[in-house]
Amino acid sequence: MFKQISKNQDTTILKDTGILQDSSIFLIVDRGNFAATKYTAMKILHLISSPQGEASFSVKLGNAIVNELQSAHPDHTLTTHDLTTTPFPHLEEAHLTSFYTPEEKRTPELAEAAKNSDEAIAELMSADALVIDTPMYNFGIPSTLKTWIDHICRAGKTFSYGEKGPEGLVKNKKVYLAISSGGVYSEGFMKPYDFTEPYLRTVLGFLGMTDVKTFRVEGVKVPSLQDTALSKAIEAIEL
Ligand SMILES: Cc1cc2nc3c(=O)[nH]c(=O)nc-3n(C[C@H](O)[C@H](O)[C@H](O)COP(=O)(O)O)c2cc1C
Numbered sequence: 001m002f003k004q005i006s007k008n009q010d011t012t013i014l015k016d017t018g019i020l021q022d023s024s025i026f027l028i029v030d031r032g033n034f035a036a037t038k039y040t041a042m043k044i045l046h047l048i049s050s051p052q053g054e055a056s057f058s059v060k061l062g063n064a065i066v067n068e069l070q071s072a073h074p075d076h077t078l079t080t081h082d083l084t085t086t087p088f089p090h091l092e093e094a095h096l097t098s099f100y101t102p103e104e105k106r107t108p109e110l111a112e113a114a115k116n117s118d119e120a121i122a123e124l125m126s127a128d129a130l131v132i133d134t135p136m137y138n139f140g141i142p143s144t145l146k147t148w149i150d151h152i153c154r155a156g157k158t159f160s161y162g163e164k165g166p167e168g169l170v171k172n173k174k175v176y177l178a179i180s181s182g183g184v185y186s187e188g189f190m191k192p193y194d195f196t197e198p199y200l201r202t203v204l205g206f207l208g209m210t211d212v213k214t215f216r217v218e219g220v221k222v223p224s225l226q227d228t229a230l231s232k233a234i235e236a237i238e239l
Contacts, residue, residue, distance in 0.1 A: 133178045
């Protein structure tokens with residue numbers, strides 16, 4: 001029994017109300033042509049790191065990327081974390097000790113200290129696509145996003161050191177960066193001051209996430225650019 005789940009001018013997507021647990025059968029009717037496809041639901045993880053809520057440019061851009069992903073993957077799941085309202089704690093001694101203590105040897109306190117990190121890593125590992133919204137703050141990322149990164153970078157869990165050097169263990173993810181900045185950093189004389197995109201690419205790449213696309217709302221504080229910065233950024237989205 002097929003149920004219509006999406007329709008536009010040319011394409012209708014019908015979903016088998018189905019039997020399979022992790023994937024679904026889709027029937028795509030495109031301009032009169034039929035195609036059946038087995039499709040695994042995409043898990044999208046959306047991270048917000050601007051405290052500006054609805055007014056945030058990085059969030060508006062990130063939402064537009066999420067919307068595109070949702071349209072392209074009708075059978076998706078979406079998890080959104082606002083890292084400013086539910087922040088990860090700065091790393092303290094208990095966190096570090098817990099990271100280096102095997103699970104079975106952790107005291108209840110150390111188990112508690114490892115909880116945030118373990119949960120964040122499990123969530124990251126199970127995601128297919130990450131959308132990371134970040135403002136540029138003082139040429140880098142906000143500390144709320146940095147603490148999330150500090151909790152997901154763990155030797156033996158998300159990276160390892162072998163004979164050939166470091167190896168990222170977080171594989172097969174698509175990552176979309178939604179970066180907002182007052183000035184322009186993708187080109188021109190401010191480019192060397194950008195420690196948002198190069199840093200994120202470096203640390204995510206170190207963990208194995210190399211399929212990274214960057215979209216920028218830039219120049220939001222430049223009078224001649226600010227009115228069109230967001231629409232230009234949204235138009236440039238290509239999954
Ligand atoms: C604390 C702070 C630091 C900022 N640092 C920079 C900066 O280094 N370079 C820049 O171009 N814009 C900077 N800005 C401007 C923001 O990047 C810009 O307003 C951006 O749109 C904020 O992201 P949001 O709209 O998603 O909150 C800064 C803004 C704040 C509040």
